[in-house]
Amino acid sequence: MGPIPDLRVTTQVRRLLLLSCCTAALVLSAQAKAQTSLGMGLGNGVQSATSLGGGLVNLRDLVNSPTMEPARQPLTIGGALGLFGGYTDNVNLSSTGSKAGTAQRGSPMERVQPALDVGLDVSTVQASLHYAPMFQFYNDVGKANQVQQSLSSNLKGEFIPDTLFVNANAFASQASTSQLATANGANGVASNALSQVYSFGINPYLQHRFASYGTAQLGYSLSNNIFDNSAQKTSSNSSVKNTNSATQSEYLNLTSGEEFGAFNHSIAVSAAQYTGSNTQQDGHRNQGSYTLGYALNRFVTVVGQVGYEDLFYGATSFNGSKASQTYSVKGPTGQGGFKLTPNDDSSLSVGYGRMDGANSLSLDGVYKPTPRLAVLASSSSGVTTNGQDLSNFVNSSSFGTDGSARSAGGAPLAYSLGSANGSNQPYRLTRSSLNAVYSADRDSFSLGVSATQQKPVSAVGLYANSSTSTIGTIGWQHDVSELMKSSVSASYGTQSSSAAGGNAQQKNPVAGIQAQLSRALSENLNIELDYTFARQRVLLSGLTNKPVQSMNQILLGLVQKF
Numbered sequence: 035m036g037p038i039p040d041l042r043v044t045t046q047v048r049r050l051l052l053l054s055c056c057t058a059a060l061v062l063s064a065q066a067k068a069q070t071s072l073g074m075g076l077g078n079g080v081q082s083a084t085s086l087g088g089g090l091v092n093l094r095d096l097v098n099s100p101t102m103e104p105a106r107q108p109l110t111i112g113g114a115l116g117l118f119g120g121y122t123d124n125v126n127l128s129s130t131g132s133k134a135g136t137a138q139r140g141s142p143m144e145r146v147q148p149a150l151d152v153g154l155d156v157s158t159v160q161a162s163l164h165y166a167p168m169f170q171f172y173n174d175v176g177k178a179n180q181v182q183q184s185l186s187s188n189l190k191g192e193f194i195p196d197t198l199f200v201n202a203n204a205f206a207s208q209a210s211t212s213q214l215a216t217a218n219g220a221n222g223v224a225s226n227a228l229s230q231v232y233s234f235g236i237n238p239y240l241q242h243r244f245a246s247y248g249t250a251q252l253g254y255s256l257s258n259n260i261f262d263n264s265a266q267k268t269s270s271n272s273s274v275k276n277t278n279s280a281t282q283s284e285y286l287n288l289t290s291g292e293e294f295g296a297f298n299h300s301i302a303v304s305a306a307q308y309t310g311s312n313t314q315q316d317g318h319r320n321q322g323s324y325t326l327g328y329a330l331n332r333f334v335t336v337v338g339q340v341g342y343e344d345l346f347y348g349a350t351s352f353n354g355s356k357a358s359q360t361y362s363v364k365g366p367t368g369q370g371g372f373k374l375t376p377n378d379d380s381s382l383s384v385g386y387g388r389m390d391g392a393n394s395l396s397l398d399g400v401y402k403p404t405p406r407l408a409v410l411a412s413s414s415s416g417v418t419t420n421g422q423d424l425s426n427f428v429n430s431s432s433f434g435t436d437g438s439a440r441s442a443g444g445a446p447l448a449y450s451l452g453s454a455n456g457s458n459q460p461y462r463l464t465r466s467s468l469n470a471v472y473s474a475d476r477d478s479f480s481l482g483v484s485a486t487q488q489k490p491v492s493a494v495g496l497y498a499n500s501s502t503s504t505i506g507t508i509g510w511q512h513d514v515s516e517l518m519k520s521s522v523s524a525s526y527g528t529q530s531s532s533a534a535g536g537n538a539q540q541k542n543p544v545a546g547i548q549a550q551l552s553r554a555l556s557e558n559l560n561i562e563l564d565y566t567f568a569r570q571r572v573l574l575s576g577l578t579n580k581p582v583q584s585m586n587q588i589l590l591g592l593v594q595k596f
Contacts, residue, residue: 079389079414079416079418079426080414080415080416080418080423080426080463080465081396081398081412081413081414081426081430081465082426082427082430082431082441082447082448082449083447083448083449083450083465083467083484083486107153107155108154108155108156109152109153109154109155109156110151110152110153110154111150111151111152111153112150112151112152112595112596113148113149113150113151113595113596114147114148114149114151114593114594114595114596115146115147115148115149115593115594115596116145116146116147116148116149116562116591116592116593116594117144117145117146117147117591117592118144118145118146118147118562118564118589118590118591119142119143119144119145119589119590119591120142120143120144120145120564120587120588120589120590120591121140121141121142121143121587121588122140122141122143122172122585122586122587122588123138123140123585123586123587124138124139124140124583124584124585124586125139125140125141125143125172125174125175125178126139126175126178139174139175140174141172141173141174141175141178142172142173142174143170143171143172143173143587143589144170144171144173145168145169145170145171145589145591146168146169147166147167147168147169147593148166148167149164149165149166149437150163150164150165150166151163151164151437152164158191158192158193158195159189159190159191159192160189160190160191161187161188161189161190162187162188162433163185163186163187164184164185164186164187164433164437165184165185165187166184166185166437167181167182167183167184168180168181168182168184169181170182180228182208182228182230183206183207183208183230183232184206184207184208184437185204185205185206185207186204186205186206186207186431186433186437186439187203187204187205187433188201188202188203188204188431188432188433189201189202189203196241196242196243197240197241197242198238198239198240199238199239199240199241200236200237200238200239201236201237201239202235202236202237203233203234203235203428203429203431203433204233204234205231205232205233205234205424205427205428205431205433205449206230206231206232206233207230207231207449208228208229208230208231209228209229209230209231209449209450209451210228210229210450210451229261229262229263229451230261230262231259231260231261231262231424231449231451232259232260232262233257233258233259233260233424233425233427233428234257234258235255235256235257235258235425235428236255236256236257237253237254237255237256238253238254239251239252239253239254240252240253243291244291245291245293246291246292246293247290247291247293248288248289248290248291248293248299249287249288249289249291250286250287250288251285251286251287251288251289252285252286253284253285254282254283254284254285255281255282255283255285256280256281256282257280257281257282257425257428258278258279258280259278259279259280259281259421259424259425260276260277260278261276261277261278261420261421262276263276263277277310277420277421278310279308279309279310279419279421279422280308280309280310281306281307281308281309281421281422281425282306282307283304283305283306283307284304284305285302285303285304285305286301286302286303286304287300287301287302288300288301288302296328296329296330297326297327297328298325298326298327298328298329298335299324299325299326300323300324300325300326300327301322301323301324301325302321302322302323302325303321303322304319304320304321304322305318305319305320306318306319306320308347308419308421308422310421316347316348317345317346317347317348317460318344318345318346319343319344319345319346320343320344320345321341321342321343321344321345321367322341322342323339323340323341323342323367324339324340324341325337325338325339326338326339327373332375333374333375333376334372334373334374335372335373335375336371336372337369337370337371337372337373337385338368338369338370339367339368339369339370339385339387340366340367340368341366341367341368342365342366342367343363343364343365343367343389343390344363344364345361345362345363345364345390345391345417346360346361346362346363347360347361347362347419347459347460347492348360349492350459355495356494356495357459357493357494357495357497358459358460358490358492358493358494358497359492359494360492361417361460361491361492363390363391363417365391366388367387367388367389368387368388369385369386369387369388369389369396370385370386370387371383371384371385371386371387371396372384374399376401377402379400379402380399380400380401380402380403381399381400382397382398382399382400382401382411383396383397383398383399384396384397384399385397389416390415390416390417390462391417392415392462394414394415394416394464395413395415396413396414396415397411397412397413397414397466398411398412398413398414399411399412406472406473406474407470407471407472407473408470408471409468409469409470409471410467410468410469410470410471411467411468411469412465412466412467413464413465413466413467414464414465414466415462415463415464415465416462416463417460417461417462417463417491418460418461418463419459419460419461420451423463424449427439427447427449430447431447459490459492459493459497460490460491460492461488461489461490461491461493462487462488462489462490462491463486463487463488464485464486464487464488465484465485465486466484466485466486467482467483467484467485468482468483468484469481469482469483470482476512476513477510477511477512477513478509478510478511479508479509479510479511480507480508480509480510480523481507481508481509482506482507482508483504483505483506483507484503484504484505484507485502485503485504485505486501486502486503487500487501487502488500488501488502499531499532500531500532501529501530501531501532502529502530502531503527503528503529503530503544504527504528505525505526505527505544506525506526506527507523507524507525508523508524508525509521509522509523509524510522510523517553517554518551518552518553518554519551519552519553520549520550520551520552521548521549521550522547522548522549522550523547523548523549524545524546524547525544525545525546525547526543526544526545526546527543527544528541528542528543528544529541529542529544529570530542542570542571543569543570543571544569544570545567545568545569545570546566546567546568546569547565547566547567547568548564548565548566548567549564549565550562550563550564550565551563552593555592558594558595558596559592559593559594559595560592560593560595561590561591561592561593562589562590562591562592562593563588563589563590564587564588564589564590564591565586565587565588565589566585566586566587566588567584567585567586567587568583568584568585569582569583569584569585570582570583570584571583
């Protein structure tokens with residue numbers, strides 16, 4: 035095993051201690067829940083990315099149990115330890131070919147993956163925690179060694195009956211700045227293409243129900259997001275800096291009750307303030323809206339919304355150069371749409387209107403025509419930043435004790451870092467996805483496509499790059515026997531980017547495969563074989579033959595559950 039530089043160990047130990055302290059103080063360091071909830075299905079901001087495929091999620095559980103189940107005991111504690119050894123043929127994801135500049139290099143490798151799972155359900159407090167750091171060592175390239183932090187936890191408490199509530203979340207993950215991770219996640223990406231992200235916050239609120247007339251909710255939220263880019267500080271890019279952002283907001287929601295019959299009224303007012311360091315801009319978002327829904331029958335509800343917004347982002351700079359100008363939107367907003375509930379397990383909300391200075395479509399739904407088939411669809415668009423998108427992911431997620439993130443409708447969620455990771459200026463983000471999952475007795479199949487567009491709204495110079503991606507994924511999970519399980523997923527698509535000045539976008543093919551074979555040796559001990567493949571063509575100006583990045587990685591190990 036190659037030596038680990040002392041400085042890197044010291045840095046990672048500090049991160050471990052910081053994360054441990056934050057985890058112990060979960061109530062004081064967690065992510066605030068969403069500030070407004072219309073309850074009738076119209077979109078209100080950018081939705082989180084939906085993830086399907088391979089070993090990333092349990093497809094059968096998605097079909098059979100679309101919502102997260104609460105802990106069944108007052109306190110549950112579990113864990114696991116995984117020890118793996120293997121080989122990768124491209125440690126630093128160097129490009130191949132004569133134009134690459136650096137040689138592709140392979141190395142034997144080891145991976146250590148401990149995990150701690152805690153569930154709490156005591157009186158009026160429910161909480162879950164999943165902490166699973168990953169230590170990765172490369173025998174021949176010690177400077178590439180990685181420590182990846184992974185934490186997901188949430189807490190819901192009712193401290194004064196029917197009056198005072200507190201929601202809290204904490205989240206940590208490795209987020210990739212490389213296109214290779216689109217298909218395979220951060221585990222198959224070199225450390226110099228990763229950012230360690232943390233999100234912590236708290237959301238206390240008062241709630242009162244006025245008999246059958248309605249409910250009032252008054253709350254405050256405070257969140258903090260940290261982007262640790264130290265792994266990207268290579269000799270060729272030593273000026274990369276870490277970024278922090280904080281958001282505090284105040285909100286008031288008024289929602290009508292059963293007294294109004296088929297009509298549903300909602301008034302939402304909120305004010306959010308953004309502050310940050312380095313590339314994080316100061317700004318605010320003040321908005322108010324009135325929403326009216328009318329249930330035509332038990333299956334169809336039509337919804338209309340009118341409101342006003344005041345959105346402002348200050349200018350940003352990055353590494354001493356101006357990255358963006360100020361961006362401001364003031365004016366009326368409005369949406370119209372409907373919500374369909376064809377059966378108890380299905381719901382589809384569709385809306386169209388103006389928000390964040392542009393017209394856009396919002397779509398969010400889970401449709402289960404049969405007990406074995408689930409179709410998930412989503413589409414959203416809005417102005418955001420990397421920090422706010424991270425907060426939105428945590429706001430939108432319900433974390434189980436296994437660490438998986440789910441939406442309110444049960445869809446698996448995945449966090450990905452936007453391509454504008456350097457300066458974090460505001461950008462318009464549009465996400466769309468369509469996925470289908472079919473579960474048989476011993477097999478589960480998934481098929482999906484996702485599209486993302488990211489376009490800065492006020493960037494200047496080199497920071498005005500826009501990007502688009504379209505990725506298709508197919509997955510299969512198979513129970514070979516009661517003791518042996520397998521899964522495989524394959525992804526293919528294109529990503530493109532264009533610089534300032536209207537340069538044409540160039541398509542960049544991306545392909546990836548993940549496969550896993552697991553066999554139980556005993557009730558709590560599994561042997562596991564993992565394979566990862568990733569490939570992309572790099573877009574570098576001035577090169578006729580674009581270099582290719584590709585990687586094959588295979589690992590064999592044992593996973594002991596406790």
